[in-house]
Amino acid sequence: MGGKQKIGQVAGKNRRVLGDIGNLVIVPAVEGKPKAAQITRPATRSFCAQLLANAQAEKNKKPLAEVVNKVVPTKVQVKKAASDNLAPETVIVISPDKEVKQSPLSGRRKTKKSGKTLTSTLTARSKAACGLANRPKIDDIDAADVDNHLAAVEYVEDIYNFYKLTEDEGRVSDYMDFQPELNHKMRAILVDWLIEVHRKFELMPESLYLTMNILDRFLSVKTVPRRELQLVGISSMLIACKYEEIWAPEVNDIIHISDNAYARDQILQMEKAILGKLEWYLTVPTPYVFLVRYIKASTPNDQEMENMAFFFAELGLMNYKTTITCCPSMLAASSVYAARCTLNKSPLWTQTLQHHTGYSEDQLMESAKGLVSYHLGAAENKLKAIYRKFSSPDRSAVALFPPARNLSPTNTYTTTSS
Template sequence: MPFQRSNKHSSLSKRQGKVSGLGNQEEVFHVKRTPSSPQGGPKKRSAFVDLTNTNKVQNGPSVKSGKPAKKALTSKAVKTRSKCPSSEEQPKKAEGQVEGSLSEDSSASRPKEQSAVQQALESAVQEQKIPEAFDIDKEQAGDCLMSPEYAKDIFDYLKNREEKFVLTDYMHNQPDLNGEMRGILVDWMVEVQENFELNHETLYLAVKLTDHYLAVTVVMKESLQLIGSTAMLIAAKFEERCPPCVDDFLYICDDAYKRQEFIVMERNILQGLNFDINIPVPYRFLRRYAKVAHASMETLTLARYVCELSLLELELVPERASHLASACLLLALITKGLEGWTAALQYHTGYVLSDLSPLVRRLYAMLASPSDEKLKAVENKYSHKVFFEVAKIPLVHIKTLEDALTEQDISQ
């Protein structure tokens, strides 16, 4: 059952009802400018036309001003001027000839410059062109919501960016904490994500924020839940369309902290991370790589179960997001008896099988080890029918795993 929100939402809905009631009474007032105002009546104009106060040059006579138009020059005067140019007009004529020659030269060189730029652009496009056999985004061509033209560039950027957020084992710098306490906190954060029905990206980002803050700040165990709750609040603001409010987190913490403590901790976390919270998370890579492998929803959910279970492991904190996602997907493919690490996956992930085999074995050992009775949130979550009960799928035999890894090593 989701946690109950505070009663403040009801008062807010009442206030919204009053506001919407005003619209039914049609008490809407429009302020109109009258012609008698100093600015005059309202004038129509385009958004990007006539933005300045510069007077336009009028070739014809001014009708509104009431001034008489200038007399036209006689043909005799025109002939005289054309025959006898003044001393001022002669330099202008020479300048005009020079400008004309310069414009001809520039117009002649312009096609050459344009062709050079066009050739450079075409060569750049050819370099970035994805092989047709590995182009998984061509089906979404024209869909602006999927951004198929930039999808690979986006994930290449995220893969390069994750190098900035590589962590090491920070727990030896925390005299009052240990790995078990962190596991209990992450297990509780999984329950919060499930009860508030938040996106999975929110959970992964919140765990990342917690680890990065603990890596730079020494804290006491009494404030560990406050750090996890505030990290979840920041991640929800970053990822969710309608994030929970501070009162919701005060409620789930059983009023163990005050509102001001949440606000101070939020500021501390953001300052500790230099406000750089757009950290690549493995969940995004996992969905992308599953699309490359044409994996079913059940196979993807199995990989998500392994990936989410790895959040509890302190030893896996230093792993890069794309590397962890690739290993989780490979283990799921082997468990389901599907095709292993294909050439398309190598192309999009940048990892070959030899890069993933050690991590796959570590994840297999994590699944094979008996689970802690205190840390059951992930297992209970993925034992539900909504998630295809993937937590109940029997673990593949170790010989089958090694044969799959060895066969692909030989083929490569």
């Protein structure tokens, strides 16, 4: 019992001692308000700082009469001030007796240093180093086809880059020396007849260009007697039509248009022989695929320009020398250039065309002169399938146009009729 009483006495003393510690502050009541119960709280550093700040604020308070004398801005004035570009440090004092004044400090930070930043300077230098600053403007020829899924705008540049890389795989070299019974005149007669057949069947232009490619590639790897040259031609067209057309001509139609010169079995056997020699490799870039792209880069939706370019391209297909010396992309680009010269387009060759074709005007000059020379002799040529085809109104009668004077060659290519 004695021990418990001692413990209680000690505890009581401790409580009284804690109550006497002077770290409590009595907050005074504000004047004019009824006295509330006194609140005590520890006088920490932050609390002391707050008390000092409140005391300073009480001293800085202005009398009520001074506040009443000032004019309070209306809502319209507030909106007007907000609509202006508020510059930093701009103070506007509105008074009924005084005009609006601006603080002298307002104009100090408005003025910014005029001059290029380091980033813009470095960007300009890097562009100049890479040649981007002086790069000519290239028209976006695919902008109108963004919503056309068949145009494949996302991949069209990659597709034509691939065509340029692989076009040499479908090219042929000079093969007439390996054909003892054939010459370039016989080939021209066959091509002239195939163009007539193509027009008679109303086939797609892709079929004609693929027919020429299959024919030349087969003649470059297989010796063909003269009596079978037409058989090779119609079999090549049959293969091309099966590849390109939705409704290809039947074998009986081929037999009929060739005046029953060959039997059905002969045509089918030659078709099999051609595919075997070419190893069924028919997906090749012909001049047609390049023509479509280059005409679009020249003057899109110009029917006269399109027909003129195809006219020169078919003249080049008929001529054996042009076929073996010009790759498909160069033949297409030369045809477009010759067409622009014939139709007096200005300029004759644009930066957009040079970008998409990869050829400059000087690189196309020689082959374009050859195409114009064929145009000069087309009316007197004995083989008139191309001339008749492009003299019709549905082809804008482009064959009747006068040849381009600036490309009239002094040393022309040998024409087909010679």
